[in-house]
Amino acid sequence: MNPETLSPHTTALLLVDMQNDFFFKKGAYPRAGLTLPDAGGLINRLTDLTEIVREGGGFVVSTHFTLLPGRDGEPIITSSLRQARPFLAKGDFAPGTFGHQLIEELGPADIQVDKIAASAFYHTFLDFALRQIGIDTLLIGGITTNTGVAATLRDAQTYGYRTVLLSDGSAAFSEEAHLATVQSLKHISPLATCEQMMEILEGYK
Numbered sequence: 001m002n003p004e005t006l007s008p009h010t011t012a013l014l015l016v017d018m019q020n021d022f023f024f025k026k027g028a029y030p031r032a033g034l035t036l037p038d039a040g041g042l043i044n045r046l047t048d049l050t051e052i053v054r055e056g057g058g059f060v061v062s063t064h065f066t067l068l069p070g071r072d073g074e075p076i077i078t079s080s081l082r083q084a085r086p087f088l089a090k091g092d093f094a095p096g097t098f099g100h101q102l103i104e105e106l107g108p109a110d111i112q113v114d115k116i117a118a119s120a121f122y123h124t125f126l127d128f129a130l131r132q133i134g135i136d137t138l139l140i141g142g143i144t145t146n147t148g149v150a151a152t153l154r155d156a157q158t159y160g161y162r163t164v165l166l167s168d169g170s171a172a173f174s175e176e177a178h179l180a181t182v183q184s185l186k187h188i189s190p191l192a193t194c195e196q197m198m199e200i201l202e203g204y205k
Contacts, residue, residue, distance in 0.1 A: 003196070004200055004203075006137045007136075008058045009058065010135055011056075011135065011139065012059040012130065012137070013059070013138075014142075014152065015060065015102070015109065016141065016142030017064065018062065018102055019093070019101060019103065020101055022143060023103055028087070028089070032087035037175055042168075042171045043105055043106070046141055046166075049197060058201070059110045059133060060109050061126070062102045063115050063124075063126070063152070064113065065093055067088065073090050074090055075094065111129050119148070119152050119154075121158075135161070137161065139164045140152060143172070144172040144173060145171060145178045146180070146181040150181050157189070164190050164192050165189045166192060167182050
């Protein structure tokens with residue numbers, strides 16, 4: 001797929017897990033000392049792109065990592081996630097909370113999809129919603145490149161969508177992990193920077 005051949009009206013910007021609990025200073029991850037390199041730059045680039053996508057008639061879709069509250073509000077967490085992220089606690093990434101929400105600069109999304117695994121297609125209504133609004137192309141960015149973004153992109157292709165990986169519209173908690181994943185995914189999906197996609201979409205006006 002050549003990004004320059006997309007149709008703005010059948011294109012969606014898929015923002016993977018751009019949530020307050022990952023970015024806000026009192027959020028679950030920053031509280032534990034996990035912050036993204038150049039988080040402000042990532043937000044700014046994606047904010048600019050969301051505006052162009054909306055202006056061109058495309059859709060903005062936001063996926064939200066979700067920890068379902070169980071008994072007494074304690075989050076239901078898999079053993080592997082608990083081992084990897086032992087700091088996750090009651091109220092983190094819980095539906096309806098500030099931490100679970102899309103960061104303000106990027107909102108509002110046209111569609112929000114709560115997800116319980118890395119891929120935004122796993123046990124969600126994402127594929128149904130995209131097909132109902134006529135989407136065939138996904139510009140995929142967000143966090144983290146090596147988990148949610150990569151898993152969602154691979155599943156998107158399995159479902160038959162054309163994909164573009166936003167190389168500077170994605171990030172991981174280490175630059176090494178981000179770059180390694182981008183290098184891996186470039187063999188299965190076109191890459192573009194946020195600025196390149198904005199120039200392409202501007203060309204359709």
